[in-house]
Amino acid sequence: MTDNATALAGARVGTMAAPRVQGWCPGALRPMMSGDGLVLRLRPRLARFTRDQILGICAAARRHGAGLVDLTSRANLQVRGVPEAAWPQLLDAFGELGLLDADARLEGRRNLLVAPDWVAGDDTERLAVELAGRLDELPDLPAKVGFVIDAGDAPRLLGDPGDFRIERGEQGGLILRAAGRVQGVEVTADAAVDALIALAHWFAASGGAAAGRMVRHRAPLPAWACGALLPAAAAARLAPGAHPLGWVCSLPFGQADAAALADAVVASGAKAVRITPWRQLLLEAARSGVSHKLDSACTDSDALAAAGWQVEACAGAPYCVQAGVDTRALALRLAAAAAQGGLSLPAALADAPRLIHVSGCAKGCAHAGPAAICLTGRGTAFDLAFDARPGEPVHAAGLSPAAVLERLGVH
Ligand code: SF4
Known part of the structure; x- marks a missing residue:
C-alpha cells in the first residue's frame, strides 16, 4: 500500500466497520455497501x-469490481461490486491517478x-477551479447540499440538482x-465565488x-442575495454524436460496461471524458466513427425518444441487495x-406521459414520480401498476418477466 493509501486507510477505519450507513453521498473514501459489494x-x-484516469477507473472496475461503471444524476462515476478486501487496492489505484481528496470531509x-x-x-472553468480550491472556506453543510457552476452562454443545468x-442570467x-x-x-465573475x-x-x-436542502429552507434570503434576475433561457441538451468538443x-440507464468504455476511449483517441448528469459522456477530442451506444445490447435511445417513450430502471439484482429481480x-x-x-x-392512460419505471423494490431510486407503467420487484417477481409509483396499489402482483410482457401485449 502506498503512503497515501496508508494514511487514508487510517482515516477510514470507522467506515470500514460500518459501510452500510446510509444518508450521505458516498465517495471513494466513504463508500456505501450495496447488493454486490461496496x-x-x-x-x-x-x-x-483525463484519458489515463478513465482508463485506470475502467481497469480497476474490471479488476476489483463488477466490471460496470454508473453515471449518477450529479455527474459522478460509480464503481460497484467491490469486495471490502479490495478497497485498499482501489484506493491505491485511485490515489495514483490523482482522483482522491485529502480526506473524506x-x-x-x-x-x-x-x-x-x-x-x-x-x-465556468474559472469559477469551478476557484470554488474547488476554496472548499475549506465552506461551513459544515448537510451531506446532500451541492453547488452548480453553469456559466456558459446559456445555462444547461437548470433541471439538475x-x-x-x-x-x-437573462441579461447576459x-x-x-x-x-x-x-x-x-x-454577481461579477470576480465576486461570484x-x-x-x-x-x-x-x-x-x-x-x-434542519431543512437539509436549500429548496426546503424557508428563511428569507439576506437582502444582498435577493435579486430579480431570471436565468437565461436554457440551452438544449447535448445531442448524441458529433460535438465541437x-x-x-x-x-441507457446510465450504466456502461467498463471494458466497452475503455475500448471506446482508446478507439476514438479521446483525450479525456467529460461526465454529464444526463446519462451521457462527452469523449473529448474523440475522432468520429465512435458508436454513440457503448452497450450494443441496448435499445437505441433516439428510437425510443422518437416513439415518445422514456424508460427508467434502477440497478436491481444482482447489484443491489434490496432487489431479487433483474x-x-x-x-x-x-x-x-x-x-x-x-x-x-x-x-x-392514452394521453399520459409515456414513462416506464422498472424498480427493484418499493424504494424507487430511479424515478421519483408516477409512471404510466410501474413495475416493482417483490421477491423474485414483479408487481405491475399503472400511473403509479413503486409501492402504490398494484394492478397485478407476483408476475414473472414473461407474464409482465404478456400483460403489456409484448410478443
Ligand atoms: S429501487 Fe430498490 S432495488 Fe432499486 S436500487 Fe433502489 S434500493 Fe436497490
Whole structure:
C-alpha cells in the first residue's frame, strides 16, 4: 500500500466497520455497501476525467469490481461490486491517478456540478477551479447540499440538482441563485465565488441544516442575495454524436460496461471524458466513427425518444441487495418493444406521459414520480401498476418477466 493509501486507510477505519450507513453521498473514501459489494463514487474535477484516469477507473472496475461503471444524476462515476478486501487496492489505484481528496470531509464538500461543455478560460472553468480550491472556506453543510457552476452562454443545468448556483442570467451577466428561488442576484465573475460561499454561511447560520436542502429552507434570503434576475433561457441538451468538443455517447440507464468504455476511449483517441448528469459522456477530442451506444445490447435511445417513450430502471439484482429481480433485463425488453410501437397501455392512460419505471423494490431510486407503467420487484417477481409509483396499489402482483410482457401485449 502506498503512503497515501496508508494514511487514508487510517482515516477510514470507522467506515470500514460500518459501510452500510446510509444518508450521505458516498465517495471513494466513504463508500456505501450495496447488493454486490461496496459502491465507490468518484467526483470528477471540472466534470472531467483525463484519458489515463478513465482508463485506470475502467481497469480497476474490471479488476476489483463488477466490471460496470454508473453515471449518477450529479455527474459522478460509480464503481460497484467491490469486495471490502479490495478497497485498499482501489484506493491505491485511485490515489495514483490523482482522483482522491485529502480526506473524506473535503471529498464530501466537493458536491460540485459543472456544465460539461466548458472551454478553457471561460467563466465556468474559472469559477469551478476557484470554488474547488476554496472548499475549506465552506461551513459544515448537510451531506446532500451541492453547488452548480453553469456559466456558459446559456445555462444547461437548470433541471439538475444543486443548492447554490452560479448561472448565466437573462441579461447576459452572471447570477447567484438559491435553489427554490426563481430569480437570482447579479454577481461579477470576480465576486461570484465569494458570494456563493457567503450564501452557504448564511444557510448554515440561519438553520438550513434542519431543512437539509436549500429548496426546503424557508428563511428569507439576506437582502444582498435577493435579486430579480431570471436565468437565461436554457440551452438544449447535448445531442448524441458529433460535438465541437468531441463525441457525445448516451448510456441507457446510465450504466456502461467498463471494458466497452475503455475500448471506446482508446478507439476514438479521446483525450479525456467529460461526465454529464444526463446519462451521457462527452469523449473529448474523440475522432468520429465512435458508436454513440457503448452497450450494443441496448435499445437505441433516439428510437425510443422518437416513439415518445422514456424508460427508467434502477440497478436491481444482482447489484443491489434490496432487489431479487433483474430490472435492467426487463427494462431493455420493454424499451425495445416501446421503440417499435409494440406496447399496450390501458385506454385511460392514452394521453399520459409515456414513462416506464422498472424498480427493484418499493424504494424507487430511479424515478421519483408516477409512471404510466410501474413495475416493482417483490421477491423474485414483479408487481405491475399503472400511473403509479413503486409501492402504490398494484394492478397485478407476483408476475414473472414473461407474464409482465404478456400483460403489456409484448410478443
Ligand atoms: S429501487 Fe430498490 S432495488 Fe432499486 S436500487 Fe433502489 S434500493 Fe436497490
